[in-house]
Amino acid sequence: MNISFKNQVAFVTGGAGGIGYATARAFAEAGAAVSIAGDHEDAAKSAAATLTKAGHRALGLRCDVADEASVAAAIDATVGVFGRLDFAYNNAGLHAPSVETADALAKDFDRVIAVNLRGVWACMKHELRQMRKQGSGAIVNCSSQSGLAGIAGLAAYTASKHGVVGLTKAAALEYARKGIRINVICPGTVDTPMVAKAMADHPAEMQAVIDDIPLGRMGTPEEIASAVLWLCSPGAGFMIGQVVAPDGGYTAR
Numbered sequence: 001m002n003i004s005f006k007n008q009v010a011f012v013t014g015g016a017g018g019i020g021y022a023t024a025r026a027f028a029e030a031g032a033a034v035s036i037a038g039d040h041e042d043a044a045k046s047a048a049a050t051l052t053k054a055g056h057r058a059l060g061l062r063c064d065v066a067d068e069a070s071v072a073a074a075i076d077a078t079v080g081v082f083g084r085l086d087f088a089y090n091n092a093g094l095h096a097p098s099v100e101t102a103d104a105l106a107k108d109f110d111r112v113i114a115v116n117l118r119g120v121w122a123c124m125k126h127e128l129r130q131m132r133k134q135g136s137g138a139i140v141n142c143s144s145q146s147g148l149a150g151i152a153g154l155a156a157y158t159a160s161k162h163g164v165v166g167l168t169k170a171a172a173l174e175y176a177r178k179g180i181r182i183n184v185i186c187p188g189t190v191d192t193p194m195v196a197k198a199m200a201d202h203p204a205e206m207q208a209v210i211d212d213i214p215l216g217r218m219g220t221p222e223e224i225a226s227a228v229l230w231l232c233s234p235g236a237g238f239m240i241g242q243v244v245a246p247d248g249g250y251t252a253r
Helices: 018-029 041-053 068-082 106-116 118-134 155-175 193-201 203-211 221-232
Strands: 009-013 033-038 058-062 087-090 137-142 180-185
Touching: 009 018, 009 068, 009 118, 018 033, 018 041, 018 087, 018 221, 033 041, 033 068, 041 058, 058 068, 068 118, 087 118, 087 221, 106 118, 106 155, 118 137, 118 155, 118 180, 137 155, 137 221, 155 180, 180 221, 193 203
Parallel strands: 009 033, 009 087, 033 058, 087 137, 137 180
Antiparallel strands: none
């Protein structure tokens, strides 16, 4: 895609690796200044330093999306350094243990909801406060194919990702006439460190998921990043509250 985001600013959570870093790099290569937020500060700063060495403008920040104060501080730091906020990709998330619902632990359920759902809510809240002042902006929230279909053994994760879809649609309607577009992306199984960990922890379950992808392979982080950038671009100017599912055909059935 030939997209230019020159003189604009992007904020990416979970941006130190996987889909998040691929998206941050894509924003930077399209000319945007990029704030990379992650719960491990050293990793976020290292990722930002890599982009800076390549000639881009990048900032690495610690941000625990389950802590609203941490989110607010990261947004404030981004605006303080770059002066504005044009795009946000709320990508940070985690998996819950694969377990039958009757055997699940409340602490695991609470943790996945705190990061995957409340974390997206907290990020949108503070991103929108800045974008509302500007009268412009685009936000893409990261759900999952599990936000559109159930996967046995992953009830908590599935609930969190379904919640992101509903949260996105409601917020998108609130801001549709205020110059801010909000959409949600539902990636399928992508070759990332998080998926590699899930494969190591639950090889049989994860292999079954991969084998069930109609395209016959996992996606790449770059394929997801390209969809995020398109949703933020003027080319997607009529997209409001929409669900985009780059999943190799998984949810087409």
